[in-house]
Amino acid sequence: MAEATLAGLSEQDVYLFNQGSSYHSYRFMGAHLTEREGVSGVRFAVWAPNASEVRVIGGFNGWEGSGHCMGQIGTTGVYTLFIPHLKEGELYKYELVTQEGVPLRKADPYAFLTELRPGTASIVTDLQSYRWNDSAWLQDKKRHTPYSRPLLIYEAHAGSWKIKGKEHFYTYEELAAELVPYVSGLGYTHIELMPLSEHPLDQSWGYQITGFYSATSRYGKPKGLMSFVDACHRHGLGVILDFVPGHFCKDDHGLRLFDGTPLYEGYDANRAELPLWGTLAFDFSRCEVVSFMISSALYWMDLYHIDGLRVDAVANMLNLHMDKPPHMHTYNELGGRDNLDALRFLKRLNEVVFHYYPDALMLAEDSSAWPAVTSPTYKGGLGFNFKWNMGWMNDMLRYMSLHPDERPHHHHLITFSLCYAFSENYVLPLSHDEVVHGKRSLLNKMPGSYEEKFAQLRLFYGYWMTHPGKKLLFMGGEWGQFDEWKDGDMLDWMLLGYESHSSMLDYVRALNHEYRSLPSLWERDAEPEGFQWIDVHNAQQSVISFIRRGRSSFSVVIANFSGRDYGDYRVGVPEPGDYGLRIHSGGFGFGAAALGQPDRYVAENTSWHGQDQSISIHLPPFTFMLLAPCKGDTF
Incomplete structure (x- = not known):
């Protein structure tokens, strides 16, 4: 194609994207409001190297793209087109014609906003005009290292903390007005949000994603999420977002067979398929996939001021055999089961994030015994600065579920963690995963009478709060949610009308504030x-x-x-x-x-x-x- 088909893109941008080194590719890929020769409109760019033709379709052309064919930039696989007079709010998709002549209608992988499900169209959106008021927070963050500071995380699912009715969710602005002061008043330092990237199925909780750059429309518009983060920062709360680089869902409008070929997932079905979840793994041997995913991480920090990422399912990313039957086992070029491409990706992800945001939090949700997860990459580590301590969590929940008369025979379950507590920088997680799928709530894991359950949960929280490691508690645990988490309903707030639950909330608030006021409980967590x-x-x-x-x-x-x-x-x-x-x-x-x-x-x-x-x-x-x-x- 002629150089004019760059349509305002830089040749260097496209070159770096193809090399896997474009860490801000969202700045030129996707749909951008811009001007060309004095005319305002939208520039589109998409990667589809194996398509025979790519078109932009939308409400502006009756979803018929013959008049809006995109041009490929050389042989880069990047197609672009400037369409004059389009404005914010336009719905669009890409129509990709396969080598066999089959047209596919796909959402934009770089869409900044997506229709509310069940709609799947991408929406032209301006993300630059929000006026932030968190400069004091951002400056203060630079003055402290997270290792020797209190880190007390409240994990929340935005769709079930509170709701107004079935599938009638609180907006980002309403969550800012209620969730933020509630969490701040309890003494937490951070809110961790389960994934907010666009996803088609509520029951996936956001872990099966179609829009890695789209804040889900369930709770409103992107600027609403920005206002939520802004409110958190003004209340002294950091914001951690669950980040899911390990897989994506198979919905037809998403990344699967994006241009008619396995593009984001790779050609080897045994390696790409994740049968336990019914999803596809990213192929990190492809440079453009690396650019796509690292840019996504920085996007949330650049544009939404997110303070850190909890990286989901690290163990699954690193192990080619995990959760797969033997006939699906594949091996790396050295004959082992380690996913070397994912290993290189995770190291580079952390290197890049800390290059741009030295004060970021990068937390690995890792259930494996992989060594040096929180060591720098130049020392052979993965480069995270914190790792969830799943061993401590499993041992302690097993111990606490025992009848007290059995506990003397299992004393090692409460002491063994100190044999390795300083091998990594740990977070002690009491997360959503421990209170679903028949596992029972934390309160209901405790044996004994109604009164003894509350007494033992208070005891357990005290030990958890004083054990080395930073802390994370899932919503509802602060006042003893009795039933396990129900993702389609809100928490059982009416329980706070009972003294046993309201006293538990008072206890957790007091424990949180004592934790934050005593440097001995966090100053030397990793020493x-x-x-x-x-x-x-x-x-x-x-x-x-x-x-x-x-x-x-x-x-x-x-x-x-x-x-x-x-x-x-x-x-x-x-x-x-x-x-x-x-x-x-x-x-x-x-x-x-x-x-x-x-x-x-x-x-x-x-x-x-x-x-x-x-x-x-x-x-x-x-x-x-x-x-x-x-x-x-x-x-």
Whole structure:
């Protein structure tokens, strides 16, 4: 094609796109409002190297594209066309004619907005005119490293936190007005949103995507999402978005067989097919796919001011055999099962994100034992800065579901995590995946009576909050949602009318604020020096105690996982002086008024647990206690 077919695109842009090095390809691919020779209109660009013809169709031409054929730029596979006089709001698709002459109607892979399902057309959209008011947040973020700061994440599904009726969702603006102050008031530092990229099926929760650049229309327009993020930042909350680079859904209007050939998914069906999910894996051996997906990550940060990405299903991306029957197993060029293309992609993704956003959060949802996930790529790592600690989560939920009489025989489940707690920078996740598909809610995993369930959940939350690692809790867990998560309904907010649930909310709020106020609980999360056992061996009584240390402070934790009352329990402490009771899990909920616990303990010169000093406490059943040295008359 003649050079004029660039239609305002740079030859360098297209070259880098073909090389897998165009990290902002959304700036020229897709539909852009622009001017050409003084005439306003829309420039379209799409990658379809194996099509015999590509046309733009839409309401403006009666969905008949013979008059709007696109031109290919050389042999790059990139087709472009400028259509004058088109405006924002126009619906469009690409009509791609295969080598066999079959026309396919496809949504724009780079669409910035998509019709509300079941519609599938792309929509011309301007994303540049939103006026942000979060400059103070962005500047403050640059002054702190996330490793030595509190990180307390509230995970939310926008379509079921609250709803007005079946499929009658809150808008982004309404979520900004209600969800944001609620989460901020509870003391969280970040909101993590389950995927907001456009997806056709509500029940996929956003994990099976058709629009990797489209904020879903279920909750409104793109500028509504921008206003939500803006509100979060003004309330001191960061925003983490679930990012899904591992696969895409097979809907006809999406990426599957985009130009009549396996383009985004690759030619080997055994490698492309993900039978467990009914989706297709991206082929990261294709440079243009790498440009597409890395640009998507930066797009959410550039245009929506997203603070970080939780990268979904890393283990599945890295393992060619995961969740596949033997007859579908494929091997890399070295004869192994590692997906080397996905490995290279993840490393480059992190390198590029941190190049442009050194203060970003990149969290790996990784259930494998892959080494050095949170080590820099120049040291051989994957380059994330945090990894979900799935081992801790699985061990603790198994332990907490045991009858208390069985717990002494499984004491290792609450102690083993400290053998590897500092091998990565961890987040301790209590996510949506643990409260669906018959797994029961966190509250209902706890054994025993109604009262004992609440007592044990408070105990568990206390141990979770003081264990090394950053924190994540799925919505509803903060007040003890009794039923497991129902994605088609909203949370059972009416439960807050019951004292047991409202007290749980008070407890979580207090625990969150104590966590944030005590540097010993987060300042040295990834350092062995930040943790010290006081007593790790008391399996018979199901009691553990330990010290958390910051740079210049420490706190003491005692947790009784048994149903027995220990009236005079002695605990070693590292220094003389007074210890203030910061949190007692029994002080929230049943019997709180009769707790009768002192709020200050004086260390005695009695050696215990290898410490020179000790204190004597009353330790009721299923109790968590957090103490810190007093400073004068305060603590």
